[in-house]
Amino acid sequence: MTRCGYGGKEIYSEWAWRSLSEWQALSARSGLPIFHPTGVLWVHTQPSELVQASARVLSRKNIPFTLLQADELRRRFPVMRVANDEAGFLEPAGGALMARRAVQSLASELKANGVTFLSGEVSPIRREQGENGALAAVTTKSGERIDADQFVFACGPWLDRICPDAMANRLFVTRQEVFFFSVDAGATGALPIWADLPFYGFPSLEGRGFKVANDTHGAPANPDTVDRRASAAGEEEARAFLARRFPSLAKAPLSEMRVCQYENSSNGDLVIDRHPGLDNVWVVGCGSGHGFKHGPAVGSHIAELVAGTAKPRDPFLIASKLRQQDRGVQ
Ligand SMILES: Cc1cc2nc3c(=O)[nH]c(=O)nc-3n(C[C@H](O)[C@H](O)[C@H](O)COP(=O)(O)OP(=O)(O)OC[C@H]3O[C@@H](n4cnc5c(N)ncnc54)[C@H](O)[C@@H]3O)c2cc1C
Known part of the structure; x- marks a missing residue:
């Protein structure tokens, strides 16, 4: 996902915002959807220091965002269960980057412009x-x-x-599991990409399924030998999360599982x-x-x-x- 809210870490808000127009331009040039403008929604319990700091930075930099109270969240995104003390921080300009397609498009563009690979x-x-x-x-x-x-x-x-x-x-390389659930087109309405830490996910894009992942750092991993089969415990945890936040999706069949790695600095x-x-x-x-x-x-x-x-x-x-x-x- 691409979003600009980074709490008080201003450099990342600035770089994400600058980069977004480049991604949009690449998307337009390639003729393929490299950027899906879904918006990005942070669901949080009020008050949230991270959201307050993000709001201050984005206001200063004229990056658009909207704060949505619980009633408004329920009205706009009925697939989500929302408690009264929760709210949303919506970045309408955020969205999904199709990473592999982006890198391949850029590589072929550079090659056409004389770069040797x-x-x-x-x-x-x-x-x-x-x-x-x-x-x-x-x-x-x-x-x-x-x-x-x-x-x-x-x-x-x-x-x-x-x-x-x-x-x-x-x-610090860590093992990260990602799950995709098969949902009917339209089942999640206009739901943007969402973060509800430590979970985050995507509406089904290009028919791939509703993505759910836990952002907590997983076990240390060797990228050459890490077990690429996602665990039953991970799926159970994702379903338990769905049952709390997106109850109508909790029993959706799995369409895909991935094990990736984060390459973290300290x-x-x-x-x-x-x-x-x-x-x-x-x-x-x-x-x-x-x-x-x-x-x-x-x-x-x-x-x-x-x-x-x-x-x-x-x-x-x-x-x-x-x-x-x-x-x-x-
Ligand atoms: C589950 C998951 C979710 C993520 N979500 C997001 C997100 O929502 N938003 C976001 O911005 N980022 C996200 N990231 C992070 C992002 O994907 C990575 O930070 C980014 O892809 C790293 O890019 P990189 O080019 O540094 O490394 P890589 O993409 O890993 O590329 C490294 C390259 O180096 C090459 N290489 C390695 N060793 C050698 C060698 N000896 N000789 C030659 N080549 C070599 C490899 O083949 C590879 O092509 C996510 C990551 C994961 C795992």
Whole structure:
């Protein structure tokens, strides 16, 4: 999902908002729905510090949002059960990004514009490989050598293995289960994407099913060997949540289950920084379950770093990432 409410973490509100217009433009250029403008609704018990801080930041930045009281929530989204002390924080400009389609469309657009794509598994880099503090080349597992003036490593949950001097013990990969339930088209009316922490989910998009996931960090996971079968306990928990919040959907048949991984930093902030021992290497990642939406803003910041027109900045510095998890970005 893409949304701008981040409590007081203003940089993410700003980057999500800047990125949204890029996603919309890519969606329009590709002719495929890369962005579904569903809106995003945070359901919360009042008062919520996270929502109050989000409202302050979004007001300052002229990013649209509406506060909906319980009666209004029930009227607009009758599929939801809402208690009297609950309310909604609705971001009408938010929505769903079709991540895989977005990356593929962008890649084919870049290729058409002359960017060369090479495919291969790059071997880990070490500080000792540097000549005068710079990396001359990387090698792939199949023995190919790739020379470059600058390198950007954006290796998701493998970042600590590829750049151990920068990221060892600073990346916390967790196993996350996602469930899709088969619901009739129209059964959820105009329901937007919703968050009701720790759960969040999507109305059925492109017929895929009603998505429910728990955002709580799961067990530590190895992205190569993690068990990709979702658990019966996870499904039960999702159904118990549905029974409370969306009772008419609690018995819907499962249409799909996925096991993904979050690649978390200690506190949830992204990492975008220079490698500590190699001046021409940039280390980028730690999406921490919220990183995709910021892609365009992250990309433009990296381009400035590589060009030398910007400097690495907080809160993205490697040195500010601890070796113990203490989640601060929601
Ligand atoms: C269940 C779930 C829900 C999420 N929900 C949201 C959301 O609602 N909104 C949001 O904004 N974000 C969300 N995220 C987070 C988001 O998906 C990630 O932060 C983002 O996709 C990370 O992108 P990345 O490019 O850094 O890493 P990845 O997408 O993991 O890409 C890393 C790439 O590096 C390549 N690679 C690795 N090792 C090597 C090597 N040795 N040589 C060459 N290539 C290599 C891999 O093949 C891969 O292509 C969610 C994540 C999960 C798991």
